Each structure stands twice: as structure tokens, then as C-alpha cells.
Amino acid sequence: MKHGRNILSAVAGTLVALAMGLAGTAQAASITSSSFNLSPDQHDRVRTTPDAAAIQAVPATFQFAQKDELVIGLSVAWPPLSTYATDAKTVVGFDPDLAQLVADGLGRKLKIVPIAWEDWPLALQSGKVDAVVSNVTVTEQRKEKFDFSTYRRDVLGFYVPDSSPIKSIREPKDVAGLRVITDSGTNQEKILLAWDKENVAHGLKPVQVLYYDDLAVRDVALRSGRADAILSVNSALAYAAAQKGGIRVVGTISGGWPILADVGITTRRGSGLAAPLTQLLNDLISSGKYTQVLDRWSLGTEAIDKARTNPPGLPKS
Known part of the structure; x- marks a missing residue:
């Protein structure tokens, strides 16, 4: 396991999280695996003229x-x-x-x-x-x-396996004691470590932070139950949820939480x-x-x- 580098000071971000959560849920619902042209022929790509x-x-x-x-x-x-x-x-x-x-x-x-x-x-x-x-x-x-x-x-998203009992992750206490996958050296890592620091200071169970360099291995770890949740780029996770199924969004936050x-x-x-x-x-x-x-x-x-x-x-x- 790699260690965190910098930790954002933890302050309450509930209002931001709730607002972003509504937007993220709407986005996840709007994405389907047939929504995108993944052909090398990008004839429908938007173009413009010189400015x-x-x-x-x-x-x-x-x-x-x-x-x-x-x-x-x-x-x-x-x-x-x-x-x-x-x-x-x-x-x-x-x-x-x-x-x-x-x-x-x-x-x-x-x-x-x-x-x-x-x-x-x-x-x-x-x-x-x-x-x-x-x-x-x-x-x-x-x-x-x-x-x-x-x-x-x-925008960052928390996703869990479909079978998970977790219904919502909106604030630090919601991740206490969980095994959470995130991306090393990123803002999502900083946020998760800040939430963990706040939880430990309040006597809650620490988060077990998991890192995977291989995205396919990371995906298997989440879906197989070796992790309770993942915190990563919401658009990417929403796409994966629509394309493969098996995971669902339980909350989104600003990538700059608490701002x-x-x-x-x-x-x-x-x-x-x-x-x-x-x-x-x-x-x-x-x-x-x-x-x-x-x-x-x-x-x-x-x-x-x-x-x-x-x-x-x-x-x-």
C-alpha cells in the first residue's frame, strides 16, 4: 500500500456534497453503453472554425x-x-x-x-x-x-457493488471502517485521507485505503467484494456502471471538497x-x-x- 502525500484540512462539506450528489446521480442515470460512438470513424465529432x-x-x-x-x-x-x-x-x-x-x-x-x-x-x-x-x-x-x-x-463519485448494503456516502463518517479504493497521488486520495483523519480524531474506525495500478484489477476487486467502495472520477465510474453493470453510485462530491x-x-x-x-x-x-x-x-x-x-x-x- 502506498502512503498519502498531502492531506486537505477537513471541514464540513455536506451542502456541497448533497448538491453534487444530485447531479452525479442524474449523470449516472443518463449514461448508457450505447450512448457513445467508439468507432475510429468519428464523423459526428464536433468541429469549429479558426478563431x-x-x-x-x-x-x-x-x-x-x-x-x-x-x-x-x-x-x-x-x-x-x-x-x-x-x-x-x-x-x-x-x-x-x-x-x-x-x-x-x-x-x-x-x-x-x-x-x-x-x-x-x-x-x-x-x-x-x-x-x-x-x-x-x-x-x-x-x-x-x-x-x-x-x-x-x-466531480468525484463513490460507487459500490450492486449487492452492497451501503445506501449513501455523503460525509466522512460514512466511510469509517470501510475498505475504499482510490487513486494514488490524486485529489480523491487527499480527500479520503482527510476524511479518515477526521474520523479517527472523533474515535471512529479508520478507513483501509486500497490502491491498484491496473484498472482492470481494480474493477475486479470492487465487484468481487475485496473492497467496499471506490472513490474516483465520477464520469468514468458512471460509464463503467452503465457499460458493465454490477456497481452503482451512492454519492458524489466536488473534486475540491470542501470547495x-x-x-x-x-x-x-x-x-x-x-x-x-x-x-x-x-x-x-x-x-x-x-x-x-x-x-x-x-x-x-x-x-x-x-x-x-x-x-x-x-x-x-
């Missing part, structure tokens, strides 16, 4: 990784955010669709570079990619090295690309293209009203 204002805002000093291309780093791991199509090589999902819109808006050809999620900071800092679109939450610590242009709410959190297109700090990307995202929101892409992947409940550059992020702990 002159956004292009003009890109600093002349910005050096793109490839001539005439926008190179996007993307972790292919969590459908419907991203996955491989039926040909096992074409990347499809919400993140690649958004990356396509951004490349179109900048008048460049999209090139997706699959990367492990843990490797996105190095990929950016080395100049291998121009930006990362991979469910990266805005945090104050990350803002020291990276810039963000926000594009989606960060709301957004994920953003991530770029090198001070590169000058963040502001043009934010402008482009807001133009896509205004045109309706942004909503079309969200709806294509049943992610409408995670929409934002306005993209922002480097908004307040999750605090350092």
Missing part, C-alpha cells in the same frame, strides 16, 4: 512543439473522458473532442500524444507537448509551475498560451460548440458557465 481573436492573442514568442500542429498530451484511461476506439489505436472521448475544438480554433492540426497521467508535468516542462487536456484539477501548488484554462467541473474545483487545459507557466486558450474556450461556450461536446459524452452536469485563467485553486496543505 481569429484567439489566434491573434497567442504570443509571437510562443514556440509550438510542431509546425502547424497543436500537440496535446492526454492520458487515455477514463472513458468517457478518453479511451481507445474499437481499432485499439484511435483516441476518442470528451477530452480528445475538446482538444480537436481547441486545435480547430487555433487554426492548427491536432496531434494527440498519449501519456501516463503521472507523466504530464514532465511532458509539458520538456516541451514535448503544447498543452495537456487530461482531467488536471487546478491547485495552488500546480499553479507554481503551470497555467490553467478551466473547462469542466471536477468546488475545476479542471483545466494545462500549459507551461508564463508561456502565454493560457489566456488565448481561455478566450477560445469562452468563444466555444458562447457558440454552443462546448455544450455540444459535453452532451455528446453525457457530461452536461459538469459544464461551467465561463472559462477562467488561473482561478483560485485547491489550497496547499
